[in-house]
Amino acid sequence: MISQAMEDYLKAIYKLQQTIKPVPTSALAEHMGFSPASVTNMCKKLAELNLLHYEPYQGVVFTEAGLQVALEIIRHHRLIELYLSKALNVPWDQVHAEAEKLEHVISEDLEDRMAEMLGDPQFDPHGAPIPSRNGTIFRPESESLIDMKAGNRFVVVEVNDDDSELLRYLGTIGLYPGTELLLVERAPFDGPLTLKVAGKQHNLGYQAAKSVRVAPVETSQEPS
Amino acid sequence: MISQAMEDYLKAIYKLQQTIKPVPTSALAEHMGFSPASVTNMCKKLAELNLLHYEPYQGVVFTEAGLQVALEIIRHHRLIELYLSKALNVPWDQVHAEAEKLEHVISEDLEDRMAEMLGDPQFDPHGAPIPSRNGTIFRPESESLIDMKAGNRFVVVEVNDDDSELLRYLGTIGLYPGTELLLVERAPFDGPLTLKVAGKQHNLGYQAAKSVRVAPVETSQEPS
DNA sequence: CCAAAGGTTTAGGTAAGTCTAACCTAGAGG
DNA sequence: CCTCTAGGTTAGACTTACCTAAACCTTTGG
Ligand SMILES: [Mn+2]
Ligand SMILES: [Mn+2]
Ligand SMILES: [Mn+2]
Ligand SMILES: [Mn+2]
Numbered sequence: 001m002i003s004q005a006m007e008d009y010l011k012a013i014y015k016l017q018q019t020i021k022p023v024p025t026s027a028l029a030e031h032m033g034f035s036p037a038s039v040t041n042m043c044k045k046l047a048e049l050n051l052l053h054y055e056p057y058q059g060v061v062f063t064e065a066g067l068q069v070a071l072e073i074i075r076h077h078r079l080i081e082l083y084l085s086k087a088l089n090v091p092w093d094q095v096h097a098e099a100e101k102l103e104h105v106i107s108e109d110l111e112d113r114m115a116e117m118l119g120d121p122q123f124d125p126h127g128a129p130i131p132s133r134n135g136t137i138f139r140p141e142s143e144s145l146i147d148m149k150a151g152n153r154f155v156v157v158e159v160n161d162d163d164s165e166l167l168r169y170l171g172t173i174g175l176y177p178g179t180e181l182l183l184v185e186r187a188p189f190d191g192p193l194t195l196k197v198a199g200k201q202h203n204l205g206y207q208a209a210k211s212v213r214v215a216p217v218e219t220s221q222e223p224s
Numbered sequence: 225m226i227s228q229a230m231e232d233y234l235k236a237i238y239k240l241q242q243t244i245k246p247v248p249t250s251a252l253a254e255h256m257g258f259s260p261a262s263v264t265n266m267c268k269k270l271a272e273l274n275l276l277h278y279e280p281y282q283g284v285v286f287t288e289a290g291l292q293v294a295l296e297i298i299r300h301h302r303l304i305e306l307y308l309s310k311a312l313n314v315p316w317d318q319v320h321a322e323a324e325k326l327e328h329v330i331s332e333d334l335e336d337r338m339a340e341m342l343g344d345p346q347f348d349p350h351g352a353p354i355p356s357r358n359g360t361i362f363r364p365e366s367e368s369l370i371d372m373k374a375g376n377r378f379v380v381v382e383v384n385d386d387d388s389e390l391l392r393y394l395g396t397i398g399l400y401p402g403t404e405l406l407l408v409e410r411a412p413f414d415g416p417l418t419l420k421v422a423g424k425q426h427n428l429g430y431q432a433a434k435s436v437r438v439a440p441v442e443t444s445q446e447p448s
Numbered sequence: 449c450c451a452a453a454g455g456t457t458t459a460g461g462t463a464a465g466t467c468t469a470a471c472c473t474a475g476a477g478g
Numbered sequence: 479c480c481t482c483t484a485g486g487t488t489a490g491a492c493t494t495a496c497c498t499a500a501a502c503c504t505t506t507g508g
Contacts, residue, residue: 005495026454038496040456057455057504087311088337098331105325113312229465250485262466264487269464281473281486 002049002069004104008032009042010051010070011077013060022059071131076103076111078124078131081161083114085125092125092176093167126167127158127177127213142213145193146206150186153217155179160211170212173202180217226273226293228328232256233266234275234294235301237284246283295355300327300335302348302355305385307338309349316349316400317391350391351382351401351437366437369417370430374410377441379403384435394436397426404441 012031016023029039047054051066062070080099084090090098106114115121115133123129131137142157156179159170174197175181184194190206204212236255240247253263271278275290286294304323308314314322330338339345339357347353355361366381380403383394398421399405408418414430428436 003494024454025456035497036455037457037498042495059455084334088334088341090334090337094333098334101329102326105329107322109318110308110312110314110322113314117312227464248485249487253486258465259467260486261468261488266465268487283486 002051006042006046006049006051007069007073007104009039009046010066011073013052013062014067014070014074017062020059022053022055022061024059028060068135071135071137073103074137075131075133076106078128079111079114079118079121080106081124081126082118082121082130086118091168092171093164095125096161096167097164123177124161125177126161127156128161140215142215145183145204145209145212145214146186146190148183148186148214150183153180153182154214155217156181156212157215158213163211166208166211169208173204174198175212181214226275230266230270230273230275231293231297231328233263233270234290235297237276237286238291238294238298241286244283246277246279246285248283252284292359295359295361297327298361299355299357300330302352303335303338303342303345304330305348305350306342306345306354310342315392316395317388319349320385320391321388347401348385349401350385351380352385364439366439369407369428369433369436369438370410370414372407372438374407377404377406378438379441380405380436381439382437387435390432390435393432397428398422399436405438 009028009032012028013023016027016031020027025039025043026036028043029036032039043052043054043060046052046066047060050063051069052060053063054060077099080102081095084095084098085092112133121130129137129139140157145154148154156175156177158177159175160166170176173195179197182196184196184201186193192203192205193209195202195204233252233256236252237247240251240255244251249263249267250260252267253260256263267276267278267284270276270290271284274287275293276284277287278284301323304326305319308319308322309316336357345354353361353363364381369378372378380399380401382401383399384390394400397419403421406420408420408425410417416427416429417433419426419428
């Protein structure tokens with residue numbers, strides 16, 4: 001009933017509706033790399049299945065059922081990423097591509113077994129929250145590094161998981177979720193940011209910094 | 225280039241050509257549950273890709289390239305079965321269904337990681353040989369239990385992996401690959417077989433016994 | 449309140465993979 | 479050695495999922 005293509009649409013809609021609601025079909029089209037005509041078409045089908053509310057010219061919004069399906073697939077994706085990373089040592093820049101294919105194909109039983117093996121984990125290797133079995137999700141507060149003020153300390157909360165090259169680069173610097181950093185300086189005009197991570201200084205390009213989301217570090221006492 | 229459907233055809237052809245060569249398109253059709261017309265159609269496509277030799281009305285035979293593709297998928301299938309069974313404790317009657325979907329979707333990298341984690345295993349949970357990375361396979365001699373003479377001892381070599389219910393039943397008896405058994409008696413006219421497994425006696429239906437392949441136990445000294 | 453931007457519809461197309469129904473062929477048995 | 483039928487093939491059509499181009503409609507902001 002719900003095809004793989006539909007699942008991918010729902011995932012994309014989930015991502016976009018975190019920013020815009022309702023989601024314009026044109027935004028969806030651009031995000032997915034399909035023509036607007038194709039997207040309108042598919043949205044009508046998904047509305048037919050009661051997964052979306054679709055109002056012509058107004059974009060789409062999830063129905064409760066649609067949201068649950070989306071979260072279900074996202075749970076698969078993120079659990080698989082974490083599982084591959086932990087159980088098979090797949091590098092964090094490769095797990096996303098692998099999960100994109102596996103997420104559509106694993107059984108609920110396998111999902112449960114992976115979750116159990118991992119101790120019902122809350123976050124994937126890129127810091128994204130894993131929806132719970134019953135479809136709830138909590139995303140911790142975070143903001144992009146590029147919007148932060150220089151001179152402050154932050155923890156990496158989440159990084160973009162769909163750019164393999166970028167992830168490999170962030171890995172060499174050590175910018176994993178949980179890592180602390182000091183934002184030393186921000187060059188103006190969307191220039192690079194200077195960071196201190198684990199005692200070492202780095203220049204991070206603007207585009208790279210954009211996909212690193214952080215939270216302020218609680219003003220803790222420096223361990224003497 | 226090679227679609228999932230094509231992979232399934234090649235797998236089916238591999239199975240059938242162990243018995244009949246060349247493989248009649250009708251046998252393929254019956255095995256796969258498709259119409260003969262669909263199968264002829266696909267065989268022509270596979271021949272076009274140089275994966276099969278196809279002679280109208282004469283059935284199909286693998287080319288070397290086709291055989292390698294088939295073995296590649298079978299390696300995926302069996303590695304996945306063993307991995308799920310060992311790493312995630314998936315029961316042996318469920319691994320087949322799961323592997324049917326996953327086999328088409330895992331990367332070569334994941335295949336290698338699973339193989340490594342398992343120590344380059346030779347057999348899947350049902351006793352079927354796992355093709356090596358470079359496409360060689362060795363299937364140990366074995367014969368169906370129904371062709372064996374009563375009064376002799378055997379080891380289970382391999383069981384049919386595509387009937388979940390049967391596997392669950394064999395599991396309750398303890399008939400796993402490697403298990404020793406004594407064939408006590410064979411009822412005539414395709415009747416049930418009486419076995420002794422681990423000291424307990426069982427009556428195994430003819431159909432069930434058919435899918436259990438065994439080898440004679442070397443006449444070893446009974447441990448006193 | 450009207451024009452441009454955004455979105456939809458229509459029409460027509462491709463590519464898999466499947467089907468049914470009509471047809472053909474090989475080869476066994478009369 | 480000829481015929482009949484089981485086994486195979488061909489033809490034509492359908493479905494799903496995507497595409498484009500071009501005409502058209504709606505919303506909204508200036
Ligand atoms: Mn699930
Ligand atoms: Mn991720
Ligand atoms: Mn492989
Ligand atoms: Mn198996």
